[in-house]
Amino acid sequence: MSDLWRRCLERLEGELSAEDLHTWLMPLQARDDADGLQLYAPNPYTLDAVRDRYLTRIEAVLTLLNGHSLPVRLEVGSSAIATSNARTPSPSRPATVVEPVAASFNHNLDPHYTFETFVEGKSNQLGKAAAMQVAQNPGRAYNPLLLYGGTGLGKTHLMHAAGNLMREHNPNCKVMYLRSEQFVGSMIEALRTKSMDEFKRRFRSVDALLIDDIQFFAGKDTTQEEFFHTFNALFESKQQIILTCDRYPKEVDKLEPRLKSRLGWGLSVAIEPPDFETRAAILLAKAHDKGVLVSENVAMLLAKRIRSNVRDLEGALNTLAARANFYGKPITTDFAEETLRDLLATHAQAVTVPNIQKIVAEYFGVRLQDLLSKRRVRSLARPRQMAMALSKELTEHSLPEIGDAFGGRDHTTVLHACRTIRKLCETDTRMRQDWEQLIRTLTG
Ligand SMILES: Nc1ncnc2c1ncn2[C@@H]1O[C@H](COP(=O)(O)OP(=O)(O)OP(=O)(O)O)[C@@H](O)[C@H]1O
Numbered sequence: 497m498s499d500l501w502r503r504c505l506e507r508l509e510g511e512l513s514a515e516d517l518h519t520w521l522m523p524l525q526a527r528d529d530a531d532g533l534q535l536y537a538p539n540p541y542t543l544d545a546v547r548d549r550y551l552t553r554i555e556a557v558l559t560l561l562n563g564h565s566l567p568v569r570l571e572v573g574s575s576a577i578a579t580s581n582a583r584t585p586s587p588s589r590p591a592t593v594v595e596p597v598a599a600s601f602n603h604n605l606d607p608h609y610t611f612e613t614f615v616e617g618k619s620n621q622l623g624k625a626a627a628m629q630v631a632q633n634p635g636r637a638y639n640p641l642l643l644y645g646g647t648g649l650g651k652t653h654l655m656h657a658a659g660n661l662m663r664e665h666n667p668n669c670k671v672m673y674l675r676s677e678q679f680v681g682s683m684i685e686a687l688r689t690k691s692m693d694e695f696k697r698r699f700r701s702v703d704a705l706l707i708d709d710i711q712f713f714a715g716k717d718t719t720q721e722e723f724f725h726t727f728n729a730l731f732e733s734k735q736q737i738i739l740t741c742d743r744y745p746k747e748v749d750k751l752e753p754r755l756k757s758r759l760g761w762g763l764s765v766a767i768e769p770p771d772f773e774t775r776a777a778i779l780l781a782k783a784h785d786k787g788v789l790v791s792e793n794v795a796m797l798l799a800k801r802i803r804s805n806v807r808d809l810e811g812a813l814n815t816l817a818a819r820a821n822f823y824g825k826p827i828t829t830d831f832a833e834e835t836l837r838d839l840l841a842t843h844a845q846a847v848t849v850p851n852i853q854k855i856v857a858e859y860f861g862v863r864l865q866d867l868l869s870k871r872r873v874r875s876l877a878r879p880r881q882m883a884m885a886l887s888k889e890l891t892e893h894s895l896p897e898i899g900d901a902f903g904g905r906d907h908t909t910v911l912h913a914c915r916t917i918r919k920l921c922e923t924d925t926r927m928r929q930d931w932e933q934l935i936r937t938l939t940g
Pocket residue numbers: 613614615616620645646647648649650651652653654709740742778806807810
């Protein structure tokens with residue numbers, strides 16, 4: 497085992513549970529050389545889990561142990577095979593490569609994030625269509641394209657998908673993807689080594705610049721200044737810019753007004769949390785991609801219980817797959833309930849009917865006791881119907897149970913409320929925004 501990796505594991509031992517350490521990190525094999533640390537995962541779902549949950553922490557520990565940052569590469573395979581193949585590189589591409597922007601050009605795109613592997617639903621339809629248009633007509637369709645929304649909803653996936661499609665249409669197209677921290681890191685390094693000209697040239701010579709999570713620029717004045725000039729240079733020469741942000745950029749504090757205004761020049765699209773059907777479809781698609789056998793019943797169970805975001809859903813699938821593999825058991829609903837008991841309990845706790853009633857009352861500015869009363873005035877009836885529909889959507893309770901929780905109402909009243917709200921959300925933009933905002937608040 498690489499000595500560096502052994503020391504890294506020793507550090508992480510104090511931070512992670514023994515179960516997590518044994519399930520995800522111990523099965524990795526490692527090899528380090530002048531180019532960085534290469535980690536080999538035994539299968540794709542271990543790779544995904546390590547990348548999503550532990551990579552940032554691993555990078556931080558390595559920086560600490562090493563005294564400077566070290567590129568970490570992740571791929572499915574084994575260090576023994578890699579060593580014997582060292583002189584004859586395999587034609588298959590690594591499953592994932594995650595590394596800082598290299599001095600030489602590196603598009604840094606994840607080949608798995610494509611439009612084909614992206615499941616479309618109402619929540620992301622517009623974002624997907626816009627990203628496809630941009631990929632088919634870079635620099636001309638919408639510039640910049642800004643995708644914004646909560647964590648783990650597929651913004652990065654769409655961004656990579658656009659980059660991958662641009663390169664599929666034109667293999668010479670220079671697409672550069674980077675997380676905003678990497679942009680900041682590269683700039684600090686350029687300032688330190690007095691190589692700002694090279695920095696400017698590198699970022700301005702691309703055909704498409706894709707920067708993830710630009711909320712990270714907030715409060716970093718020098719970075720914003722540099723990004724502003726890069727933005728202008730790219731925009732003027734019709735080079736494509738795609739950005740993501742965790743909220744509408746106008747709402748990001750400490751982002752310069754002139755930058756906010758530039759971001760509004762193109763198209764900004766919200767990516768919303770997926771509905772139940774889309775969540776189940778995403779799970780089945782992910783399971784299929786990873787070669788994991790998951791029935792529709794299991795997919796529906798997870799989709800119903802885990803509503804926060806797709807990353808959590810995927811994390812649950814990875815855990816199930818790894819444990820089923822380990823114990824040699826099929827993934828049944830019982831196995832899923834048992835294996836994910838703690839996780840499902842955490843998600844269930846987050847959303848309760850009393851909590852929904854309280855949040856809805858606050859949102860519409862009505863008193864909780866009025867919301868639960870028999871009064872039928874419109875100013876109370878709509879919020880009440882909204883709270884009932886949310887209770888059906890977000891909890892496991894039956895219609896009669898929800899009726900009881902709303903001052904002993906009949907189950908047909910709850911059913912009527914669910915249908916009314918669903919219909920209104922399709923025709924009334926304001927109502928749809930209220931619904932989505934409340935889901936976001938309640939699912940955190
Ligand atoms: N509609 C979808 N179809 C398929 N996979 C999806 C979809 N939405 C999200 N995912 C998956 O969920 C995971 C998290 O998505 P992603 O990293 O793109 O989220 P994000 O919105 O960029 O989050 P963050 O802001 O935290 O970076 C990825 O593995 C991605 O492939």
